[in-house]
Structures are given as C-alpha cells and as structure tokens.
Amino acid sequence: MSAALPRSDCNDPNRAPVCPEASAPPRRRRAWVAIAVALLVSGFGSMDRLYADDLSPIMAGQIAASAQRIAGGVESTWRAGDSLLGPLLGRYGRLQLAREIGLLEQALGASRPAAEAWEAVADHARALGNTPRLIEALDRVVALALARGDYDSASTRAGELLKHARQAGLVRAQAAAEGYLGIVARRRGELEEARAHQETALALRRSQHDRSGEAQVLMNLGTVHRDLGDFARALELQIDALELRRSLGDSEKLDLSYRNIALLYREIEDTEQARRNFEAALDASRRHFDPQSMAGALGSYASFSNDLGDAAKALTMARQARAIDANIGNRPYVGLEDLEIGRALIRLDRDGEAAVALQEALTIGRELKHREITGGALLHLGRIALRAGDEALATQRLDEAISILAEAGLKPALSEAFGAREKIAVASGQLASAIEYAHRRAALREEMLGTRAGRQLAALKSRYERADADQRIRLLSLNNEVQSLRLNQQALLRNAGIGVAAALGLLLALLARRYRTTQQLNRALQQKNAEISAHEARLEAANAQLSTQAAELYQAAITDPLTGAYNRGHLLRQLDEHLRQALETGRDLSVLLIDFDHFKTINDEHGHLYGDRVLAGGIQIVRQWLEPGDLVGRYGGEEFIVVMPGRNAQEAATLAERLRAKVAQGLASLGEGRRSPTISIGLAGLRDCGAASLEDLLGAADVAVYRAKAEGRNRVVPYAA
Template sequence: MPSYHRSAKHGPRPLTALVLAALVSGFGLVDGLYADDLTPSSAGKLAASAQTVAQAIDSAWETTDNLVAPLIGPRGRMLYAEAVGELQQALGAPRQSAIAWKRVAAFAERLGDAGAMILALDEATALALVQGDYDAANAHAGLLLDRARATGDVAAQAAAEGYLGVFARRRGQLESARAHQETALSLRRALRDRSGEAQVLMNLGTVHRDLGDYARALELQLDALDLRKTLGGAERLDLSYRNIALLYREIEDTEQAKTNFKAALAASMARHDPQSLAAALGSYASFSNDIGDAESALAMARQALAIDASLGNRPYIGLEQVEIARALIKLGRDSEAIAPLEQALAIGRDLRHREIVGNALLYLGRLALRAGDEKTARERLDEAISVLTEAKLKAPLSEAYGAREEVAQARGELGSALAYAHRRNDLREELLGTRSGRQLAALKSRYERAEADQRIRLLSLDNEVQSLRLREQALLRNIGIGVGLGLAALLVVLFNRYRTSRRLNRELERKNAEISAQESVLQNVNAKLSTQAAELYQAAITDPLTGAYNRGHLMRQLDEQMRHALRDGRDLALLMIDFDHFKRINDEHGHQFGDRVLASGVQIMRQWLEPGDMLGRYGGEEFIAVLPGRDDAQAHAIAERLRDKVEFALTPLTGAPRPLTISIGLASLKRSGETTLEGLLSAADAAVYRAKADGRNRVVPYAA
C-alpha cells in the first residue's frame, strides 16, 4: 500500500505530533487485533475514530480560516492549510488532506513559493495514489517532476520518478516502471538518502517480480529489508516483510510466506498505523485463501475491510471484498458471497482496476454456474476471461477457463468444452513451468547471497593471513638490523624473534584451517544447490498428482520421438487414454476419491507398459502413452492389456457394481499417414471420442 511521502526537510508540526501521540495511545492495545473473538468492527475502531476527528476539523476549517485571514495574510493561511493537510494525513483522512494540499498549492502559486508548491504536489501525488485516482496521480507526478527540474530539487525529482514508476506498474507498463525506478534509485544514492533508497529498492523489486525475474526481485527486496534494519527508527519494515512474503507466496514456499506475513503484522502493530495494518491483514487473508484456511482468511479480510472502509481506501476495499467472497465460497456460504462480489465489481469498474474486475466476474460466474444459471455464468465468465487475459493474470485466467469448460459441458457444447479444457491445460502447464522456474530463481538468489557472504568471509581471512605474512617478513628484516648490535644482543633478538615467528606461524596455520573450513562450507552449499536444482527440474517435468510426466515434457519428448521415427522409417504408436464418466465419479464420491482413481490408474498403467514407453498427463482425466517402434497390432495388444488391468484393479475401489473403466484411442504414424505432432494427436483424439461414443471401456484404432 502506498505510504504518505514526506520530504526530509519538513518535520512534523507540534499540533500534528500531539494528535499522533493521542492516536498512538489509543492504538496501544492492538496486540490482540488478530484474535479469534475480535469482531471486524473492532479492527476499524481506531480508524473510524480518527475519521470522526478529521471530519470535525474539516467542518471547522472554513470558519477558522475566515477568522484568522486578516491577521495572518496569504502566507500565514498557506502555512495553516499545510498544517491542516499534515494533520488530516496523520488522521488517515486522504480525501480531506488532499483538499488541504490543493489550497496549499493555490497559495504557493499566488506567492511564487517554489518550495511550497513542490511539497504540495508531492503530497497530492501520494494521496491520489492512495485513493486510486491514478490519472490525477500521474498528472501531479508529471508537474512535480517539471517543477523539481526547474528548481534543481533533486530530492523532489527522485520522489516524482518513484511515483511515475508506481503509476506505470499499476497500468501494466513494466519497462517504463523499471526505467523510472532505476532513475529514482540513482538520485536517492546521489543524495545519500538511505531511507529513500530502501523504498525505491522495494518498488523496483516489485517491478522485477511482475516482469518474472524472481531472483532479482527477491535480491532487491532483501536488500531493502537489510537497509531498513540498519536505519532503525520509524523505517517501514512492515512493507518489506509483506513484499518478501508475497514473493514466497508466488513460488509456493508456504512456510517462508507465513513467517514473513507474521513479521509484517508484528511490524505494523509496532508502528501503530491502521493503514499499514490493513495492508498486512489483506495480503495475509489472500494467502490464507490460497492455502485453504478460509476461516482465518475471512476474519483477516473483514478486519482489513473495516479499517480501509474507515480510511476510504477504495482499491483495497475492492480487493478485500473479493477475498471475503472467496472465503465464503470455500465455506459453502454462496448466498453471502454475492453482495461483496457485486460491491467489488462496482469499485473495480469505477477505478478501472482489472484485477478486481476480473476476479469479481470470475467468482460471480462460478456462483451463477453452481446456482444453475448457465446464461449468466457464461456472460460473467466470458467477460472475466477477456479482462484477465488483458491484465495477464494467468492463475485466475486458468480457473476461468476451467469454469467456462463446465458451462460448455452443462450446455452440451462438447467441442467448446474441449477447447476450453485445452486452453486451461496449456495455461496450467505454463504456470507449472513458470512456478518451477521461480522456485529455482529464488533458490539461486538465496544461495548466491550465501555464497557471496562466504566469499567475503574468505577474503577477510585472506587479508588477515596476508597481514600476518607481512608482519613476519618485517620481523625477519629487523633481524638483520640487529647484527650490528653485537653477538650477545643478536642472540637475544633472535630468540625473541624466533618465539614471535613461531606464534605467527601457529596463527597462520589456524587461519589457513579456517579458510579450509569455509571452503568446505561453500562446497556443501553448492552441492545442496545442485541437488535442489535437480529436484526442481524433476518437479517441473512431473504431474504432482499422478507421478506421470506433465503435458509440457510429454509433448517435447513425443515431438522428438516422432522426428526420430520419421527420419529412421520406424513406426510409432500413440494411445489417448480417457477415464470414463470421470465427472460422475467426482460428483458421487468427491474430488479426493477422483484424484485417487487417477493416481491408482496411472500406477497400474506404468506397471504394464514396457521399457522405453512413456506415460504423461495430457489434461484433466486424459493421458497419453507413447509407444516407440510399435505398429497398430502391437499397440492394440498393449492398449487392451492396460484397459483390462485398470478395470480389474479400480472397480473394487467404489464398493459398487458399476465398473471403473478407461477408453483408449489408438493412432500410429504409418496407419494414420500423419507426419506432424498435431496431426497424430488429432487422430488419437478422434479415435478416443469414437471409443466413448461406441459405449466406452474399449480400444478403438484410428480410421481415416
């Protein structure tokens, strides 16, 4: 969540400090905020109280200003408006504060006060971002940059570049965002502004996350956290912890994500800042929904909403309404989820916030589908797919494809259902590969940092060893000087130098041993990195549920096997395997049982395939077996064996007379005459559809 920016040259006024102290004392009992018996209204109590004070100040402002205007003049009125703006910010009232800073800008323009104008534009930009008014934020930031350049105010230039970077990222203009943030970083470093540098590092890390460079993103966020820890004081540790938690959430490192979310909550409570706490609670709620902890997600999202509703923070209100609805849906409370989704959709459309709009439409479509309203479900989901595609939000887009497939099946549009199933599977495969890449990148980043620390330690030890050697050489040179002092004195010096040399040699041996130990640690780190990289690669090519190859790896291997077969004039057969009535199995016995059926069926098929054959998951309940060097007759015998063994082993699982079976479509290169991967897949697909149309539980070869 954007923080209110203050230039270093402007300190808090006494009145602002007094109100802040009062607020902090009222917020001191926040340790119990995230508690099971806490109501959502309690979470927003402080923010609501602050809003009441802010409205009272706003109501009294006009009268007070008119009374004192003749006494203090335009400059005094400008300073008064500035104090009111600061006070409203301290109260967490962005709308009222923005009005005050608008007056400051008007007075500054009339008085020709460039410094006051820059301050007013700076504050107005930050407040517009908080309220989700991105067009106004962009306009203010552009004016701020122009004024800063004209006056040579480097700090204001850095602030403007940072704001423009935040705006560009929220509009999806990632390369522009990176350029602005890198310029801001250079300016902050030139000013030796360490606090500002930490903020820019964090923003730049977020841009790199959106660009998919997770190693660099994690490195930047950790650098920002380290820098903030060294600065101490009022540094925004909560923001750094929250961004690091979000990165670990993206790569599905649940434990690291939880640790950093908890640290973000603790840091927010320590700051006594409702806005910061709402951001941490909202993000933690979204993560809790992702990992299936709907009760905690609902409690935290409602607490965050209570605070943000009091603050008037509309973008976060919309996001929190979506998380509340997600939790309610997971808890089976569908009717309660509709209202927050409708409210989120209205906010998202008003702000042109594609993430809010896309997710609200997705879950409204799912609710309509569950209620049997297929027409509304299709309309909602089609719009969701359009918005999510434009926003490049792949995870919810994959879910939208799955829901749209269900709508098509319910309407009997099997061709359309198949198309959406393939889209969903392609995107899930891409996400799996992307996630594995992110995990590897994060792992690489962590170990590169560890390796760098080890190398720094080794260099330090090398320097110590070199220093000892130089001292030893100096001592040996001094021995020669003592020759002229006489034999007796020489013996004394030699004896002393000998003892010192022995001591230095022992210390040198100890340092060398320490270097060897550090090198051993470094080797162990590298070995662990190699092992984990291999594990990640295996995870990247395997379907986690069944243990079969995933679609991406299967398609790459099939393409390679086809090219070899066509080049060498050999045959190759492909079996398209579909578990019969799988939707009915899920509906009657539950999804966990359905998962068990798939996993058991794959295990059986792998046992009865021959060496050199491959089995992979094509999507949903569809699998492909690749049989290199087999013609139609040989492949047909293998397929019949698989069909028979699967039926024999799976049917007892239900405890009912209805058998659990598979249908298999068979296509070979020579029989089908196909020479492309797409052609062979289409032939096998047509064969398995014929097998299902002919009554299922059978093997059907492709017939041109």
C-alpha cells in the same frame, strides 16, 4: 485476491525533502498564523490517547475513525478561518496556514482534505513565485493522489514537479518526481517505462547520498521487476532495500519492505518464508503506530491465509483491515477486503453472509473499474449460485468473471472459474463444453506449474548467489587476517634482527620470544586454514544440494504426479521432435491414443479415489510392456498417448493388442464386484495416415479411438482414411 495492491505512504522517503522557506513572513502575519492554527487545534480534545504503546487492529480502526472525525472538524474550521482571517493574513499568511492544515490532515490520515489544503498551498506559491513551497506542495499532492488511486492527477502533478525541480536544480525533488512517474507507469501496466523512471530516480538518490530515498527506490524497482516476472532480481532488490533501511536505524519504517518480500515468497509458494515476513510487517506497523500500514499488512495476510485454507484467521484479519480502510476512506482496499471476507465465509459454509460481502465488493469494483475486485466477486458469487443450484445465474456470473479475469491475466482465479463452468456443463449434459473447459483449465494449470517452477528456480538461484557472495566476503576477511598475521610475523623478525645488532646479550631472549610467537602464529594460521577448508566444504555441499533441487524441480515440471507418465506439455514436445525426425529421415512412426472406458461412470459410481487407482494401475501396466525408446504420457483426463518411433502400423497394432489385454487382465483384480475397467486404443501410423503435422497425426489417432468406442470399446482400432 491474487496479490495485495501496494499502498502509497504519504510519509515515504520517496517524497522530496521539505524545502526551506524563501523568506520569513512579517511578524504580524506570523502572529495571525499562530493564532489561527491554535484556534483550529483547540476544541478537538487531547490527542494523547491516539499514541498508545500497544496498537491492536481493533484499536487501529477506532483511532482511524476518531482521526477522520477530527480531520473533518479541522477542515471546516480552516475554511471558515481562511474566509474570515484571509484579508488580515495576506497571501503569504494564507499559504502558511494552508501548509499547517495540510500537515495536520496528513497526520490524521485524511487524504482528501489534505490534498485540498496542499492544492491551496500550490496556488498561493504560484502567485507569490515561491518555488520551494510550490515544489513541496506538488510533492505532497502527488503522494496523496497516488494514495487515492487518481493516477491521471498524479501523473500531471509529477510532471509539473519534475519541471520545476529541474529549473531550480533540486536533485532530490527530481528523484521524487521520477519515482512518482515510475509508480504511475507501473500501476498502468507500462512496466519498461516504470523501470526507466525508477532507475533514473535511483541514480539521482545515490548522487545525493540519500540512503533513505535509495531504499525506497530499491523497493519500488523490486516491485517493477516482480511484475516483469524477474523474481530473482525482485527478491534481491527488496532484500537490499530492507537491509539498507535496517542500517538507518529505528526511524525507518520496515513494514512495506517485509510485505513486499512476503508477497514474492507467496508467489513462489515458499509458505514459511511468506508467513514469517507477513508477521514481521504486522509487528513493524504496530511499532510505528500506523493504522494505514497495519491495514495493508492485515489485508495481504488475510489473502495469504485464505490461500492456505485458514478461513477463520483470514476472516478476522480481513474484517480488521476493512474497519481501518473504511474509516480512512480507502475504497479500493475496502473492496479487496470485502472480497477476502467473502472467500473466507464461503469456506466456512456461511454463503448468505458471503453473498452480502461479495455484492458490496462487486459494487465497489464496478464503480472503480477495478478488474481484480470485479472479476473475483463475480467468480465467488457464481460459486455461491452453483452451490444453491441456480445454474443459470451461476453461468451468467462465471462467464462475465472469465472475461474479466482473462483480460486482467489473473490466472489462479481464472483456473478456478474454468473448473466451476466445467461442473455446470457436466450437470447440464453439455459434454463438449465440459471437455473444452476441462482442457482450458488443464492448459492453464500446466502453464502456471511451469511458471512457478521457473520462479522457484530463480529464487533458489538468487539465494545461492547471495549466500555465495557472503561466503566470499568471509573468505576474503579470513585471508586478510592471515596476511595481517604474516605481516606481524615479519615485523617481529625485523625487530629480532635489530635486537641482535643492538645487543648480543639479548639474543637468546629475543630468539626464545620469537620462537614462542612463531608457534602461536602457526597455530593461528592452521586454525584459519581449517576454517577456510570448512567453509569450502559447506560451499560444495550447497552446490550439490542446489543441483539436486534443480533436478527434482525439472522432473516435477515434466511428470504427471498421479501416474508417473510424462505430462501433456513434455509429451507433445517429445512427439513433435520424433515426428520432425521421422519426416526428415523417412522412418515410420506410430502413435496409440489410449482412453479408459466408461471412466466418468467409474468415478460417479465408485468415487475419484477408485478412478485414480484405475488410471495409475493401468498406466503402470502399459509402461511395463513398452519397448525401450517408447514414450507414454498423459494427454488429458483419462486419455494417454504412447509414442513408438521407428514402428510401423502393423507392429504397433500387435503391441497395442497386447497392452489392451494386459491392462484388462491386470485391472480385473481391482473390480472386486465392480465393473472391470478396460481401455480402447486408437492407432495412427505416420505412413498410413499421411500426416504432415502433429495435429494431423493426433487427429487421426483421435478418430480411431472414437471408432473403437463406437464399435463397443475394449478394442484396438487402426486409423483408416
């Protein structure tokens, strides 16, 4: 599971405030409502045991199950009571009764019965023309529809809520409707529309000085920016939402803010920050005694633990979250948690149990048309089949997973699926197919590396800008203190002048006092100036650290970590630029395509660590014998490219032969009784092959290296048209 899905909270500040009643019911109807609600609550036992100070995940699951049983009884009793007492209660009394039932069902976490009760409130309110109650009911219905994943219903009801709120001039209800429409748009992938709705909601909340609602909208807007790829802005908005909620006191729920911040740090691979915020989300859900919030935090933390390889911890958390969500009836999250359970069991080598959990996840994913669950379940079921030796079943499941994951844009899981398919192709002797999957996986991993480096730089920049802003605030505060001290000094001087004019006899005493005070103020001023200098020094150090980290990130993004040569993306960009210049100026350009001979056999016979030593040692020798201005980079697997600007084919052939001989001589010492590694080199000169594009030039070099291998390997072969 690449990211935990956001869970709707029916008690969220984004919900419109409860509207005042349009008019009070007659006394007789109020009495009947009180009697009916008393009858509903009676018989279900004491609720005190649900409010324990120490809420554990296991206790949360038991509480959720108990609450669902109580909710079912409440619903049955309400249906019977509404039928029996309806004529006595009248339309308004039935509205009040349905409203109390809706609040009770929501408190018990029963979303379906609660939604039916609030739909009844909306129907009664329409019949009575009671706009405040209609707006309240629509607000609740939308929140519950979002919790169930019923986005069509949520969109329709949110539009109706917005229309009635505008007609009634209720700004907070308009803000709630805009926020809901933004959530629906984001979950449908309409991100620009989602951002527009959330920004409108934010302006409305601020116009009403609704700080709690503003915090909720900031959090939702941050999630939209995360999906847009603007991680710096997303992190800034989520931190602003968290700080605003903290300032509002203990009544505010902080778990979802912590969880969203943790997910952002997880995306940029800041493990320590992600772990710290996941644990803060769990603590916050325990403090507010909210099983549904706890399930969300546990499920997200389980996915994060699986990513880190802590399978035992992931399994425990995923099972705890599943117990809660299963009792609440939250099927999408049950499916996601089954997926994490399967991932953990595979890592623990318990494939039989993993297959059961993943099959359940697959069933839920297909029913809900949930691509993340379906694709992930198929991927891991394919891995289990591959480990069991059933290549046909593994191929079928992995091919379906690749189609779904590619459509959903879930790149980490897609990369894993490509790797599994490559293994199947190699095992079945389909080398062309294996090479294709290897190249697709390498390209995807390179794309993810570039994206991740950009996100890390953006997050680092965001942190620096926030630290810089805090530093400026502190400096301004220090400057204000200095100004205040100077004003005090001036006031003392004026007082001294007045004292001199009033009584010459007090002159010496006043001068002495002024002198002492001035000395104290000067010392204080010197201390403040020293503090300012220290702050400026720390700021300069932070700037230097930022520059160093940015340079390191850039170098990591363009370099192959094994050999130290340029990676494929940077190499091809440099080659394309040299080719363009050569075509414009008429200069020659030569390219060597180097392939390590029998490399797969070397890996199979001596292991991948020895194969890595061969590649690293061979390329180190190549780099030593290159001329200034030449480039070397990893093209893919055991293939490397040397770019020689301004060198014709004859000159390049001389250097290529020298490289071949030096590599064979240098790698012979690695053999120690094993096969001595050698290289084959294909040479392509721009003028000789008549290439007009990068693809033509590389194609010519590729043809030449295949000829070198066909002629016996360990040789240099130039391209011949």
